[in-house]
Amino acid sequence: MKDVTQLTEGWSLRHEDASLPARVPGCVHTDLLAAQVIPDPFIGRNETEIAWVGRQGWSYVTALTHDSTHERTDLVFEGLDTAAEITLAGEVLGTTRNMHRAYRFDITGRTGPLEVRFDSAYEEADRVRALTGERPNVYPEPFQYIRKMACGFGWDWGPTVVTAGMWRPVRLEHWSTARLAEVRPLVTVDGTTGHVELRLRAERTRRGAGRPLTVRAAVNGEGTESAGVVSFTGEEAVLRVEVPEARLWWPRGHGDQPLYELEVTLLDEEEGTLDVWRRRIGFRTVELDRSADAHGSGCTFVVNGVRIFARGVNWIPDDVLPSRITPERYRTRLRQAAEANVDLVRVWGGGIYEDDAFYDVCDELGLMVWQDFLFACAAYPEEQPLRGEVEAEARDNVVRLMAHPSLVVWNGNNENLWGFRDWDWEEPLAGDSWGEGYYLGVLPRIVAELDPTRPYMAGSPWSGSWDHHPNDPRHGTHHSWEVWNRRDYAEYRANVPRFVAEFGWQAPPALATLHRALPGERLAPDSPGMLHHQKAEDGNGKLNRGIARHFPLPEADFDRWHYLAQVVQARAVAAGIEHWRAHWPVCAGTVVWQLNDCWPVSSWAAIDGDGRLKPLHHELRRVYADRLLTLLPGEEGPVLAVDNQSGTPWHAEVTLRRVGADGTVLARAVLDVEAAPRSVARPALPAELVPAPGSADEFLVADADGLRALHFPVRDRDFAYPRARFDVRLEAVTGQDAAVDVVVTARTLVRDLLLQPDRIAPAARADRGLLTLLPGEEARIRVSGCGGLSPDGVERVRAALFSVAPE
Known part of the structure; x- marks a missing residue:
C-alpha cells in the first residue's frame, strides 16, 4: 500500500544571507509577516511598503530524509508559485513556471538538502514577454505572460501583492509495482440509473511492467453499494459501474444533494492493495440551452431536465494570499452565499482554480459552480512556452475537478473576446496571437476529450459566435458595466439580456472593517487611507454620482455618506435583479459582481474583506428568494x-x-x-x-x-419624507447571552431603516438589512455577538440606526 508523508515542518525561507522559519503550505509574504519583517499589507498604505517582496528571488530549504522499503519515492508539489527550480543535494530535479499545476519528481533513494528557488514573477514575465512580444492589457502589470493568479498583480478591487512560495501541500509518496496516476469519473444518469464510467491510467515501476493488475470500484450511498471490477496489463483501463435507483443531485432550492462515495482500489494478486482513490460524486444531468428564439439566442441552465433561473454571484480569491484560505473559511463564505439564496457561484478567471475543499462545500450546499479557465482582461500570447503550460494546466484541473457534481460549466475566459472587439486591441496586435486559439480551439478540445459530461462556453461575455457582438445582450452571456460606470441604476431596466453574467455597484466596507484597516485615520470619502483602499478608476466619483442622483450628497458627514453608499449599492443590484427576474424565461440568470473581497476595500462585494455582511447581502437574500x-x-x-x-x-x-x-x-x-x-x-x-x-x-x-x-x-x-420617528426597545434572547432583539416601532414612514451592527460591537451581526416601515409597524432585528443587554444599550443601538430621512 502506498505511504504518504506530508512535508510541512523543517523548512527555512532564505534570501541572500538571511534565513527565517517557513511554513508549508504558505508563501514568502506569510513567512515574512510571521517573522514581523514586513507590516500587514492590508493596513493603511503598507501595500506600497512591501512591493519589493514580489521583485526578489527567494529560496525554501529543508533537509530531506526518508527511509522506505517501497520501490519508488516521489516528491509531489501540489502548487508552486510560480517560476521555480528544484534541486536535491545540488542536482536539479526540474523547473516550473505555472502556479496552477501539480508537479511530481522521482527521488527514489536520494536524500540531502532540498531547495526550491523561486525567481521573481516579474523577471519570469519579462523573459516570456521577450520571447512572445507585447500584448495589450487593461492593467499596467505583466500578468498575461506568466501562469499565475492574475489579480495578485492588482485589480480594481485588489492590492498588488505578488506572491511566491509553496502555496499548496508538499509530500513524499512511497509506492511499489504501480499507482493510480489518473482517475477520470464520467458520471451520468439515465432515468433512474446512475452510470459511472471510470477512465484510469496507472504508472508502473520496472517490476510492475506488464504485470496483471485489478481495479475495483465501489459506489456507496443510500445504504447500498454498487461495484465493478476490471483487470488489465497495460497502462490504461476502463471500468463501468451502474447504480440502480440513483437519487438525483439538485441545485439548492430545487431538491436535495445526495452524494455517493466513490472508491477506486488498485490491486495486485501478490501484494494486495497498491493504491486507493476516493471522491464524492452526485448523479445529475446538466445542459446549457443556447438555442435561437424570437428574442435572439438564449443561455439557460437545464439541470435534470428542469430549466433554471440562475441566482448567482461572482467569486474572487478570498485572500490575496491564497495559502491562508482554510477549509473552514471556504465553508463560512459559501454558507453565507447559500444564506443569500444564491444557487450558482462563478469562479472568476483572474483568480485560481480553488482548493478541493471549495468544491466539496458547493457539492454539499447545492451551489452550482461555473468555472472559468484562468484568463482575464488581457490579450494572452499563444506561443511557447505559454501554450504548453496552458494545455497542461487545463488537463490537470479538468481531471482534478470533474468528479464534483456542483461543477456545471467550463468557461474559456473573462472578457477577452469582448476586449478584442471593443478595447482597441486589434490594431496594436497587428495579427499577433491574443488567446482566441485557446478559447475556440485548445480548451473546448480538452473539455470534449476529458469531460464531455459538461457544457463549455468560449468566454463571458460571449454571444456564441463572431456573427454577433461578443457582449450583445440578445445573445448568450452579457456583462452590464455601462450603468455603474456612467449611468443611474434605473438604467438596468432599459433592456433584457439573455443571461447577465456580471453587473454590480460599489459600496465601502463596514465601519469596523475600515477602523481596523485604517487605524487612527479620520475617515472621509477622500481621506488618504480611504483613497488607497479604493482601487477602481474614479471609484469615489462614481459612488458620489450614484448617491447624488437620489439623495443630497452629504458634506462633511462620513457616517451618512457611508450609509447612503451602502443603500445605493443594495438598491442598484436589487433593481437589476427584480427587473431581469420579472422577464424570465427570456432572461435566465444573473451573476452579481461580486460575493467576496480579498482584503478590506471599497468594492462591489456583498461581504467585505473582514467577512462582515454589507446591506447588499441581506438584499440578495430577498431578491434571490424563491x-x-x-x-x-x-x-x-x-x-x-x-x-x-x-x-x-x-x-x-x-x-x-x-x-x-x-x-x-x-x-x-x-x-x-x-x-x-x-x-x-x-x-x-x-x-x-x-x-x-x-x-x-x-x-x-x-x-x-x-x-x-x-x-x-x-x-x-x-419625495416629501417626514422626519423619521421611531421607538426602540431591547429584549433578551432566551438561551443566547450575547444576542439581543432590537424592536423598532415606527411612528412615521421610515424608509430603508438600517442597523449597522458593527457600530454596537465589532463582532456583532444583524439578521436583517434594509427595512421600510409604515406608521405603527414593528420590526424585530436580532443582533448576535454584541454582548447582550447593557444599561446604555438603547443609546448604542440608536447610534447604529440610519434611515433615508434622519431622526
Missing part, C-alpha cells in the same frame, strides 16, 4: 410582478395600499394572484391604487406572505 414580489416602473405606471421560482404554485393574496407621505392610507385593494411553478404573474393594478405620476407625497405598497414591494413615483431627494 418567491419575490416586485413593483417595477412601467411606461404607464408601476407593474406588479409576482415571481415564483419555486417548484410549487404560489397563491398570493396581494394587499395593495396607496399611502400618503404622512402614512395615511388613501386607497386599498386585495388581489388574488396565482403564479405557477417557475413563472411570473403580472396582474393589472386597479387604477385607483396607482399614485399620480411625479407625485412627491404618495407611494404604493404591496404586501403578500411577509414580502413587501414599494413604488415611489419620484426619487428620494424629491
Whole structure:
C-alpha cells in the first residue's frame, strides 16, 4: 500500500544571507509577516511598503530524509508559485513556471538538502514577454505572460501583492509495482440509473511492467453499494459501474444533494492493495440551452431536465494570499452565499482554480459552480512556452475537478473576446496571437476529450459566435458595466439580456472593517487611507454620482455618506435583479459582481474583506428568494410582478395600499394572484391604487406572505419624507447571552431603516438589512455577538440606526 508523508515542518525561507522559519503550505509574504519583517499589507498604505517582496528571488530549504522499503519515492508539489527550480543535494530535479499545476519528481533513494528557488514573477514575465512580444492589457502589470493568479498583480478591487512560495501541500509518496496516476469519473444518469464510467491510467515501476493488475470500484450511498471490477496489463483501463435507483443531485432550492462515495482500489494478486482513490460524486444531468428564439439566442441552465433561473454571484480569491484560505473559511463564505439564496457561484478567471475543499462545500450546499479557465482582461500570447503550460494546466484541473457534481460549466475566459472587439486591441496586435486559439480551439478540445459530461462556453461575455457582438445582450452571456460606470441604476431596466453574467455597484466596507484597516485615520470619502483602499478608476466619483442622483450628497458627514453608499449599492443590484427576474424565461440568470473581497476595500462585494455582511447581502437574500414580489416602473405606471421560482404554485393574496407621505392610507385593494411553478404573474393594478405620476407625497405598497414591494413615483431627494420617528426597545434572547432583539416601532414612514451592527460591537451581526416601515409597524432585528443587554444599550443601538430621512 502506498505511504504518504506530508512535508510541512523543517523548512527555512532564505534570501541572500538571511534565513527565517517557513511554513508549508504558505508563501514568502506569510513567512515574512510571521517573522514581523514586513507590516500587514492590508493596513493603511503598507501595500506600497512591501512591493519589493514580489521583485526578489527567494529560496525554501529543508533537509530531506526518508527511509522506505517501497520501490519508488516521489516528491509531489501540489502548487508552486510560480517560476521555480528544484534541486536535491545540488542536482536539479526540474523547473516550473505555472502556479496552477501539480508537479511530481522521482527521488527514489536520494536524500540531502532540498531547495526550491523561486525567481521573481516579474523577471519570469519579462523573459516570456521577450520571447512572445507585447500584448495589450487593461492593467499596467505583466500578468498575461506568466501562469499565475492574475489579480495578485492588482485589480480594481485588489492590492498588488505578488506572491511566491509553496502555496499548496508538499509530500513524499512511497509506492511499489504501480499507482493510480489518473482517475477520470464520467458520471451520468439515465432515468433512474446512475452510470459511472471510470477512465484510469496507472504508472508502473520496472517490476510492475506488464504485470496483471485489478481495479475495483465501489459506489456507496443510500445504504447500498454498487461495484465493478476490471483487470488489465497495460497502462490504461476502463471500468463501468451502474447504480440502480440513483437519487438525483439538485441545485439548492430545487431538491436535495445526495452524494455517493466513490472508491477506486488498485490491486495486485501478490501484494494486495497498491493504491486507493476516493471522491464524492452526485448523479445529475446538466445542459446549457443556447438555442435561437424570437428574442435572439438564449443561455439557460437545464439541470435534470428542469430549466433554471440562475441566482448567482461572482467569486474572487478570498485572500490575496491564497495559502491562508482554510477549509473552514471556504465553508463560512459559501454558507453565507447559500444564506443569500444564491444557487450558482462563478469562479472568476483572474483568480485560481480553488482548493478541493471549495468544491466539496458547493457539492454539499447545492451551489452550482461555473468555472472559468484562468484568463482575464488581457490579450494572452499563444506561443511557447505559454501554450504548453496552458494545455497542461487545463488537463490537470479538468481531471482534478470533474468528479464534483456542483461543477456545471467550463468557461474559456473573462472578457477577452469582448476586449478584442471593443478595447482597441486589434490594431496594436497587428495579427499577433491574443488567446482566441485557446478559447475556440485548445480548451473546448480538452473539455470534449476529458469531460464531455459538461457544457463549455468560449468566454463571458460571449454571444456564441463572431456573427454577433461578443457582449450583445440578445445573445448568450452579457456583462452590464455601462450603468455603474456612467449611468443611474434605473438604467438596468432599459433592456433584457439573455443571461447577465456580471453587473454590480460599489459600496465601502463596514465601519469596523475600515477602523481596523485604517487605524487612527479620520475617515472621509477622500481621506488618504480611504483613497488607497479604493482601487477602481474614479471609484469615489462614481459612488458620489450614484448617491447624488437620489439623495443630497452629504458634506462633511462620513457616517451618512457611508450609509447612503451602502443603500445605493443594495438598491442598484436589487433593481437589476427584480427587473431581469420579472422577464424570465427570456432572461435566465444573473451573476452579481461580486460575493467576496480579498482584503478590506471599497468594492462591489456583498461581504467585505473582514467577512462582515454589507446591506447588499441581506438584499440578495430577498431578491434571490424563491418567491419575490416586485413593483417595477412601467411606461404607464408601476407593474406588479409576482415571481415564483419555486417548484410549487404560489397563491398570493396581494394587499395593495396607496399611502400618503404622512402614512395615511388613501386607497386599498386585495388581489388574488396565482403564479405557477417557475413563472411570473403580472396582474393589472386597479387604477385607483396607482399614485399620480411625479407625485412627491404618495407611494404604493404591496404586501403578500411577509414580502413587501414599494413604488415611489419620484426619487428620494424629491419625495416629501417626514422626519423619521421611531421607538426602540431591547429584549433578551432566551438561551443566547450575547444576542439581543432590537424592536423598532415606527411612528412615521421610515424608509430603508438600517442597523449597522458593527457600530454596537465589532463582532456583532444583524439578521436583517434594509427595512421600510409604515406608521405603527414593528420590526424585530436580532443582533448576535454584541454582548447582550447593557444599561446604555438603547443609546448604542440608536447610534447604529440610519434611515433615508434622519431622526
